[in-house]
Amino acid sequence: MRPSRSGRRPGRSGAREAILEAARARFARNGFDQTSIRAIAGDAGVDPALVHHYFGTKRQLFAAMAQLPIDPEKPLSTILEAPIEQLGATILREVVEVWDSPAGPGLVAVLRSMLAGGDMSMARMFILEVVLERVRLRIATPEDDARARIGLVASQMMGILVARKLVGVEPIASMPGPELVAAVGPTLQRYLTGPVEFG
């Protein structure tokens, strides 16, 4: 369903751009959850099927809009299918793998320009609503909506990426992925499903 870049035909780029612009406006105004492909298509004046044809899922459309050089579907489905007691290690492994991949430098560039620009709403939306919302729903209980747990996970993940990719804190920056997963996985697992006291 997802078109390759070479599948773009001249004359259609107008529709593509209109979809991206409508997506940008909708996501910014209403957030990820409250935005539908149908609504974006309506704003852009195209059929929803064309949005799916060009961009795939809503998450993939978000990634394209945010100019992320990655497809979030594969790591996300791995995370969502992981046994709940391996969720911490799995999140870390999948995210580190993406950042250590050839797409890594592009992600660093996007992150750096977001941080420099000061508008973090897209980064926040991507981390919390696109990536971690379905993880949250897996661990939420009637007593605990797990928002604080997910926020702690986000903080440790962002810290690993900043230490490893932006600041270059050794030996974290050059540590093989599996060693990092072994050292930090238990932290994420505690944040997700372990005892966390808030004072």
Place this chain on the structure above:
Amino acid sequence: MRPSRSGRRPGRSGAREAILEAARARFARNGFDQTSIRAIAGDAGVDPALVHHYFGTKRQLFAAMAQLPIDPEKPLSTILEAPIEQLGATILREVVEVWDSPAGPGLVAVLRSMLAGGDMSMARMFILEVVLERVRLRIATPEDDARARIGLVASQMMGILVARKLVGVEPIASMPGPELVAAVGPTLQRYLTGPVEFG
């Protein structure tokens, strides 16, 4: 020993600037540990006592050179005096207190411009050599130089600051400091003195 800003006299700003410039060059070339006040004074053509008079300790000189709107001595001495089993909570409490203080927005601005500029060597040096090196020496053993432990601490601390101050991840961003310390302190304590396996 530390002069207030109003204590600067006209005519002396030349020496002050020369000291800052010499410090910047020395720290960048040799790192924090291998740079002495004496060497900086020599480069600037002033007496070492004048460097101490203007800036205080080497750490305070570093903070002034990096244009950090804080004095690292108070939080650092609190951290260094904390019982080793309370080190994690103490580091978190002291650092969060500084970032939540009136100096916080200035620190965010410095961090943002460092991240945007892409030269993270000063940030790295401040975190690892100025703040955490003496913590490392407290926990190092003949078998473990504790560099990886300190790197993990740095990653979680940076992640908390990015989540709380740059990205605005809720509920981390508006959580009272003591709740954050209760939730994240055990992570830092494990990284410092607990079991950490690297695969």
